[in-house]
Amino acid sequence: MRIFGKARHRPSASWRQATDRAFTLIGDGRYEDAGALLTRAADLEPWLSESWFNLALLHKFRHDWEQARAAGLRAVALLDRDAGAPDWWNVGIAATALQDWPLARRAWQAYGLRTPGDATDAGEPLGMDLGSAAVRLSPEGEAEVVWGRRLDPARVEVLSIPLPSSGRRWGEVVLHDGVPHGERTTSAGHSYPVFDEIELWAPSPVPTWVVLLEAATEADRDALEQLAADAGFAAEDWSSSVRLLCRMCSESRMPSDEGEGEHLDPHDHSEPGHPGPLGHRTDGQLWVPERECGVAAPAGLVKGLLDGWVADSPDSRDWRDLEEVC
Numbered sequence: 416m417r418i419f420g421k422a423r424h425r426p427s428a429s430w431r432q433a434t435d436r437a438f439t440l441i442g443d444g445r446y447e448d449a450g451a452l453l454t455r456a457a458d459l460e461p462w463l464s465e466s467w468f469n470l471a472l473l474h475k476f477r478h479d480w481e482q483a484r485a486a487g488l489r490a491v492a493l494l495d496r497d498a499g500a501p502d503w504w505n506v507g508i509a510a511t512a513l514q515d516w517p518l519a520r521r522a523w524q525a526y527g528l529r530t531p532g533d534a535t536d537a538g539e540p541l542g543m544d545l546g547s548a549a550v551r552l553s554p555e556g557e558a559e560v561v562w563g564r565r566l567d568p569a570r571v572e573v574l575s576i577p578l579p580s581s582g583r584r585w586g587e588v589v590l591h592d593g594v595p596h597g598e599r600t601t602s603a604g605h606s607y608p609v610f611d612e613i614e615l616w617a618p619s620p621v622p623t624w625v626v627l628l629e630a631a632t633e634a635d636r637d638a639l640e641q642l643a644a645d646a647g648f649a650a651e652d653w654s655s656s657v658r659l660l661c662r663m664c665s666e667s668r669m670p671s672d673e674g675e676g677e678h679l680d681p682h683d684h685s686e687p688g689h690p691g692p693l694g695h696r697t698d699g700q701l702w703v704p705e706r707e708c709g710v711a712a713p714a715g716l717v718k719g720l721l722d723g724w725v726a727d728s729p730d731s732r733d734w735r736d737l738e739e740v741c
Contacts, residue, residue: 426459426460426463426465427459427460429459430456430459430460430463430466433452433453433455433456433459434452434453434456434465434469436452437449437450437452437453437456437469437473438469440452441473441476446473446476446477449473450470450473450477453466453469453470453473454470456469457469457470462493463493464490464491464492464493464494464495464502465490466490467486467487467489467490467493467502468486468487468490468501468502468505470482470486471483471484471486471487471490471502471505471506471509472505474486474509475505475508475509475613478512478613478614480509480512480513481513483505483508483509483512484506484509484510484513484515484518487502487505487506487509488506490502490505490506491503491506491525498525498526498527499526499527500525500526501593503522503523503525503526504522504526504568504593505593506518506522507519507522507523507526507568507569508569508590508592508593508613510522511567511569511570511590511616512569512590512613512614512616514539516536516537516538516539516540517536517537519540519567519569520536520540523540523543523567523568526568528543528568529543530543531543539566539567540567541566543565543566543567543568545565545566545567545568546564546565546607547562547563547564547565547607548562548563548564548565548571548607548608548609548610549561549562549563549597549599549607549608549609549610550563550571550573550589550591550609550610550611550612551596551597551609551610551611551612552573552577552581552582552583552589552612553581553582553583553612554596554611554612557580557581559577559578559580559581560597560599560609561573561574561575561577561581561583562574562575563575563589566588568593569590569591569593570588570589570590570591570616571588571589571591571610572586572587572588573585573586573587573588573589573619574586574649575651576623576649576650576651576653576709576710576711577623577741578653578709579623579625579740579741581741582741583615583741584618584619584621584622584623584711584741585619585621585623585648585649585711586619586621586711587615587616587617587618587619588615588616588617589612589613589614589615589616590612590613590614590615590616591610591611591612591613592610592611592612592613593610595608595609595610596609596610596611597609619711620713621648621711621712621713622711622712622713622714622739622741623709623710623711623739623740623741624709624710624711624712624717624737624738624739624740625653625707625708625709625710625736625737625738625740626707626708626710626721626734626735626736626737626738627705627706627707627708627734627735627736628652628705628706628707628708628732628733628734629704629705629706629732629733629734629735630704630706630731630732631704631730631731631732632702632731633702635728635731635732636652636706636708638724638727638728638732639708639720639721639724639732640652642720642723642724643710643711643712643720646712646716646720648710648711648712648713648716648720649710649711649712650708650709650710650711650712650720651708651709651710652706652707652708653706653707653708653709654703654705654706654707654708655706714739717737718737721734721737
């Protein structure tokens with residue numbers, strides 16, 4: 416292959432040393448020092464797409480999307496293959512962060528994905544129908560995996576109600592990375608990737624509440640979740656939906672919690688039968704009526720929602736200690 420009229424050579428030893436050292440520094444969180452080395456590497460080998468790919472990657476880690484887009488475009492200009500290069504995926508993430516929809520659409524199409532519309536469309540690439548996925552919120556902090564709907568290859572709309580420690584809300588849209596870290600499987604045999612959040616892309620105006628329920632049966636609990644969904648919002652029984660997993664397990668292939676059956680996972684560090692964020696499942700026979708529930712609903716609606724739930728079956732339902740937590 417020839418670039419700029421010259422045969423392409425292997426990167427020099429100086430380029431490799433600078434690049435290797437830069438990624439060591441990135442692993443230590445020393446982005447400024449790593450940036451200086453990767454800039455030097457790009458000066459040494461400007462005709463290598465890898466030089467600009469590495470810089471685009473660094474700027475993505477720093478959430479410097481203008482620089483990530485610029486470096487990414489230089490990388491793809493030097494590619495020696497037509498489709499499927501991760502360089503295009505990084506361009507797509509940067510373009511999505513900047514709401515540069517023509518470039519985002521071009522990037523996904525160049526990667527090889529079917530994308531509605533053409534490269535001149537100014538609007539979002541809607542209708543990609545990528546299905547469901549899980550996203551790991553705050554991956555470098557108190558990481559929490561929640562379920563969501565993929566809007567495009569770089570964004571997920573959060574459909575679970577995150578715990579308040581995540582700082583995230585139901586209905587928010589988060590920008591996520593392209594390489595999954597783990598999978599969640601269902602009893603039906605379906606598997607879903609777990610993507611790491613990069614940053615919040617669109618906030619939600621809907622607050623998160625925590626409330627203690629008295630629900631005599633699972634059907635009573637389910638009725639509240641359905642009532643909230645019918646109102647266009649959400650309720651989630653945190654007492655049965657939350658598991659505490661070690662990091663290794665969270666990033667591996669794990670069965671999803673579908674809230675029924677006996678819990679046999681030795682890597683689940685929660686406490687069976689204990690309501691609240693440490694609770695997961697009982698042995699499949701014992702139902703604990705006291706449930707800690709997350710509710711995503713406006714302040715003017717949440718009490719009416721709970722009162723309406725109780726009114727439908729006052730002998731088997733009650734609530735107390737409602738508190739806004741996020």
